[in-house]
Amino acid sequence: MWLESGLTFSGFAVFNCLIRGVSASVLSELKASSHDLVSTLCYSCHVAHQVNIISKPALILGPAKGNNGGYERVSPDETHTVIFSENEVGDLSESYDLCIGGDCMEMLQQSSSTLKVIPYVKVFARVAPEQKELIITSFKSVGRVTLIGVFTAAFFLFISHASPLPTLSAERPHPTIFCSYVLLSLLGQFTVHVFFLVSSVKAAEKYMPEECIEPDSEFHPNLVNTVSYMVGMMLQVATFAVKYMGHPFNQSISQNRPFQYALVGAVGFFTVITSDLFRDLNDWLKLVPLPKELRNKLMLWSFLAFLVCYSWERFLRWAFPGKMPAWKKKQRTVTTNAEKKRV
Structure with a gap:
């Protein structure tokens, strides 16, 4: 067995994956036409903001600090915290764009709060396939429609x-x-x-004019x-x-x-x-x-x-x-x- 030794720490390498140039403009048009946009945390709240899926300050639902078994909503930079209450989600969504992770989806299922919370969420994080089905059915139950190959x-x-x-x-x-x-x-x-x-x-x-169309140009x-x-x-x-x-x-x-x-x-x-x-x-x-x-x-x-x-x-x-x-x-x-x- 070989063990690494004698290494000198020099720092971390951070790589930035660029967003497609047309993503922001396309999603802006969808949002302007009264469509609600959602994303998963593979893009993260930061990227969701860049491509106009969210436009308000974000709050992420997660377990509260400590061992009290509660939940709270925290901003991505952890500078703002709001105690979670399912009855206040609607009012909270007026000022913030709400995000949720797959682990907290289980909490919503156990407390029968899915229909009260999910329709207001904009970013879903690391959810399992059966949880994705729950998200879609929850949207449909409250009269929302997902337009994917109708x-x-x-x-x-x-x-x-x-x-x-x-x-x-x-x-x-x-x-x-x-x-x-x-x-x-x-x-x-x-x-x-x-x-x-x-x-x-x-x-x-x-019937088209003879002009060169750039593949990545605006639609x-x-x-x-x-x-x-x-x-x-x-x-x-x-x-x-x-x-x-x-x-x-x-x-x-x-x-x-x-x-x-x-x-x-x-x-x-x-x-x-x-x-x-x-x-x-x-x-x-x-x-x-x-x-x-x-x-x-x-x-x-x-x-x-x-x-x-x-x-x-x-x-x-x-x-x-x-x-x-x-x-x-x-x-x-x-x-x-x-x-x-x-x-």
Whole structure:
């Protein structure tokens, strides 16, 4: 065993991880549009202040000094201390931005104070996965909403609630994802989606001025990012609609009404923003108006991309059915090998 000895202490090395240049401006825009911003302590209260997640003096909830078993809120520089009281959190949040750690989350759960405290917290520190779920459910319980892929989240939610059919099907699902059906399905849809995206972006570039856009420059709406957003959204919707496995195992799309309504709503939303029916909505989404010719192409290509993917998927399900149970194929292989050994 080697032990370090004879070393002379010279000091600490402190490294500063720079923040992305666009973080502060983007979060400022979100806050200006009446969104509440939250962060974890991986950025720390200092960084949260730099990127405009918090703008007031911060107070961090932690165990009180001493062995009295209480809790207190302390400023990051420990110059200001407030005794914790769940009934005063609302008033305290008017003057301070509140922060909390994962260890104190357990205290809130034990004292049934989560709904009184969590909705006012801006910075969450080192919380466990189950505590993150508690944070989200607490926000939802008091009427708050987290905007993270709304349509995509709705699709996953409604697909998970699809009910199996009351009778077992004579057909069998594919026993493994490493089969011709899955590989050809993914390859075909990937080809169509990439071709659709590249063609749409190139069509938009024809209407763009020939100027160099810096990758890290401030965001400015233009035809390319507008078309990219529209195409990306439509590809997600088409993927869920095409890959949904209904009969003979689960409810069909028409029977799964919530999922059907979500698909119709997403397609309707795509049609509205593409056709520019409500200019104020597109301005709020930072989408620029599309030239009429480009708009018509985008609508037509979207329909054709969905039609090709849907037809390809149905053809593969017909050409590569999953009727053969996995053990039968293996049994045939074993039997054949045994007969060869006898010969």
